[in-house]
Amino acid sequence: MKRIISAVILISLLLCGCVQASTPTDAVAAIDPRVRTYYEIFVASFYDSDGDGVGDLKGIEEKLDYLNDKNLNSNGSLHVTGLWLMPIMPSPTYHKYDVTDYYSVDEEYGSLADFESLCAACRERGVSVIIDLVLNHTSSEHEWFKSACSSIRAGECENDGDDCAFSTPCAKHNDYVGYYNFSNVNQGGYTAVSGTNGGWYYESRFWSGMPDLNLDNPSVRAEIEKIVEFWLEKGADGFRLDAVTSYYTGSNEGNTEFLAWLTDTAKGIKRDAYLVAETWTDSSTILSLYESGVDSCFNFPFSQNDGSIISAVNTQSGSALAKSIERWNAALSFENPDAIDAPFLTNHDNGRSAGALKRDLALEKQAAAVYLLMPGNPFIYYGEEIGMTGSGKDENKRASFTWSLSDDTGLTLSPKDADRVETVSAGVAEQLADKNSLLRFYIEVIRVRNSLPAVVFGEVAALDTDFDTVCAYTSSYGESTVAVVHNLGDEAVEIPSTFEGYSLYAGLSCGEGKPRLSKENLYLPPNSTAVLEKR
Numbered sequence: 001m002k003r004i005i006s007a008v009i010l011i012s013l014l015l016c017g018c019v020q021a022s023t024p025t026d027a028v029a030a031i032d033p034r035v036r037t038y039y040e041i042f043v044a045s046f047y048d049s050d051g052d053g054v055g056d057l058k059g060i061e062e063k064l065d066y067l068n069d070k071n072l073n074s075n076g077s078l079h080v081t082g083l084w085l086m087p088i089m090p091s092p093t094y095h096k097y098d099v100t101d102y103y104s105v106d107e108e109y110g111s112l113a114d115f116e117s118l119c120a121a122c123r124e125r126g127v128s129v130i131i132d133l134v135l136n137h138t139s140s141e142h143e144w145f146k147s148a149c150s151s152i153r154a155g156e157c158e159n160d161g162d163d164c165a166f167s168t169p170c171a172k173h174n175d176y177v178g179y180y181n182f183s184n185v186n187q188g189g190y191t192a193v194s195g196t197n198g199g200w201y202y203e204s205r206f207w208s209g210m211p212d213l214n215l216d217n218p219s220v221r222a223e224i225e226k227i228v229e230f231w232l233e234k235g236a237d238g239f240r241l242d243a244v245t246s247y248y249t250g251s252n253e254g255n256t257e258f259l260a261w262l263t264d265t266a267k268g269i270k271r272d273a274y275l276v277a278e279t280w281t282d283s284s285t286i287l288s289l290y291e292s293g294v295d296s297c298f299n300f301p302f303s304q305n306d307g308s309i310i311s312a313v314n315t316q317s318g319s320a321l322a323k324s325i326e327r328w329n330a331a332l333s334f335e336n337p338d339a340i341d342a343p344f345l346t347n348h349d350n351g352r353s354a355g356a357l358k359r360d361l362a363l364e365k366q367a368a369a370v371y372l373l374m375p376g377n378p379f380i381y382y383g384e385e386i387g388m389t390g391s392g393k394d395e396n397k398r399a400s401f402t403w404s405l406s407d408d409t410g411l412t413l414s415p416k417d418a419d420r421v422e423t424v425s426a427g428v429a430e431q432l433a434d435k436n437s438l439l440r441f442y443i444e445v446i447r448v449r450n451s452l453p454a455v456v457f458g459e460v461a462a463l464d465t466d467f468d469t470v471c472a473y474t475s476s477y478g479e480s481t482v483a484v485v486h487n488l489g490d491e492a493v494e495i496p497s498t499f500e501g502y503s504l505y506a507g508l509s510c511g512e513g514k515p516r517l518s519k520e521n522l523y524l525p526p527n528s529t530a531v532l533e534k535r
């Protein structure tokens, strides 16, 4: 309902000339500012502005024209409308998922001033910025943890059972002991506190360098509120929440409660702050986490190399995919009518999709068309749009972005422990110049997406076309209805009569030939997508 009222206000403003006739991108964001086409950036591997080999925040600002040049008709810009920056806070690791200071920018990436500058420049282009927020754990180098361990090591407190057991600091301990989950009992997921002769252990589900925070501690929650407020004030539009299924390991109820508190806290500070949760889990758990009121949970079951999208593209199973999208869309709306799906192909923890799609350009384009045209907020992992590959060690999946094969300006080094980095056959510069490239296809699909609110906000109904290879569904929003039709098959199809009353809005060719709509049928060549608008 909120969205419909906003749309009415927008249309009224446009009619009275109170705002400039906005671009279609603005129209989507004006209906609901949380709804975006996102681009995930591993800052170290994106663009290096100062020649030290490490990508940085200034580098992203320098390349904003590539991300969104504000000219929707240009073929030189992706026109994404949101950025997700992987962790930018100080950290001893290359990936920075273990924070030592929640109120600063890692100096490798720049300064707080650089962050504020980037956010301001993005805002000027209608691009939102969300940052990774790692709250399950800190770095073992964080002052809180070091202070807690010192307090325990001070030896004032004997290992005397009830007094000091299970994260309840005794009177002799400092407050930071209660920030973490210490125990006198060694158990799975715990690490011995060094210097305590095995008498003390701390929860560390990921590894010893990442002690889990005690999220039940009111002092920790107060710190988190301060952290959230700090970054929203610096210009962030929201957060990607790391590892939410580990907040309370094994307790979905605990995770949902904390997520609800965090959502309320963030929106209490900034009403339209956007939160997207890393819910690396199954469908039913994801749906239950939506009960928290969080805006988005990453759609892991559809994504990743063995998820519904890439599997359907590889096995040409279109009609089954359409039914899955319909079911998922309905289930989300049931849990929370304001929920925004967050599909992606792969992220920094997955092997790159190009590998799973056999480095077949037609399949890569087809998979892109499927996820970018699903309702919600699609997340493009940097490099996906140019067909970067990378699998095995995490470092390989986070390799240097290829701007050009012939010009190394801004080129970063890949993570130093990467053991296999393959070069793409064409970088950004080459692909922008080639109208058949994967990058130009991304640009084309994003343009369609940004132009049709019914695609983005729609309520999905699968259509039966009698072709197993065809994924067809309608997506309706307000008065408008579109039909999205993908032919995942390697043979052309002619679909009779189903689309009477529609006109062809976009015919996207992933391989050879273009979709055509006639009075008699909708013709779809092998691997192609048609977006139709109901007249």
Ligand code: CA
Pocket: 048, 049, 050, 051, 052, 053, 054, 055, 056, 108
């Ligand atoms: Ca640099």
